[in-house]
Amino acid sequence: MIGCLCIHGFTGDPWEVQPVADSLAKQDDWLVYTPVLPGHGKSATELKSATYEEWVYAVEVAIEELEKRCSTLYVIGFSMGGMLASYIAARYPVNKLVLLNAAAHYVNPKQFFKDMIGTIRFHITGTQEEDQLIELYEQKFRETPFAAVGQFLQLIQKTKPYASRIKIPTLIIQGELDGLVPLKSAYHLYDVIESEEKELLVMKQSRHMICHGFESDKVINEIQTFLTSS
Incomplete structure (x- = not known):
């Protein structure tokens, strides 16, 4: 059986990677798991007491559980989840790794909170249309405790060196118009x-x-x- 761990981003929840997870789950003999990181998935204020160590521990437990059940392991990470991946x-x-807008580099947090709230709809979706999910993200960004941002920054600092130890096939996909994670993050990764089999795809839109x-x-x-090819 193939096990696939999908990891969402900071302040987010499994919805962020759900289209990918749902598509892969339709494959025969695939077990796709998308855990909710501690402090995430509900009110953003719950992030106040969450630590980056808890986020790391959660994905370690998840991959260990998949390892018990599956002979092949894939990991997909989005944004902060890309660094955990x-x-x-x-x-x-x-066996294989997929990084989606992985946050090896990121918008300065203070500037992020100053400028992003009023324009988050455009930066995330490229549209000004009303959408309940976007309204939810606006609320999350307003409510996110600055202590949680500090934990985010620590996680990036602690996990960033591990990228140089990766030797497995890796697919990096980056949105060129991403307003939160700059293109240089994908190029850095x-x-x-160190993998001999790695690919970077930039999505122009x-x-x-x-x-x-x-x-x-x-x-x-x-x-x-990428994941189904031999």
Whole structure:
């Protein structure tokens, strides 16, 4: 059986990677798991007491459980989840890795909170249309405790060195119009990952929520092709 761990991003929940997870779960003999990181998935205020160590521990437990059940392991990480995925790929017997807008570099947090709230709809989706999910994210960004941002920054600092230890096939997909994670993040990861089989795809029309944007079908197809090819 193939086990696939999908990891969402900071302040987010499994919805961020759900289109990819749902598509892969339709494959025969696949077990796809998308855990909710501690402090996430409900009110953003619950992040106040969450620590980066808890986020790391949660994905370690998840991959260990999949390892018990599956002979082949894949990991997909979005945004902050991409850095957690890199950490897991460097330390566990993972066979393939997919990084989606992985946050090796990121918008300055103070500037993020100053400028992003008023324009988050455009930066994430490229549209000004009303949408309940976008309203939810606006609320999350307003409520996110600054202590949680500090934990986010620590997680990036702690996990970033592990990318250079990755030697397995890796697919990096980055939205060129991402307003939160800059393109240089993808180039950095591509440069430091030591795998002989690695690929960087830049989606010209995609913003941060790359699994829900204009090119989501293309993103899903690229991931499926990469993971199902021998």
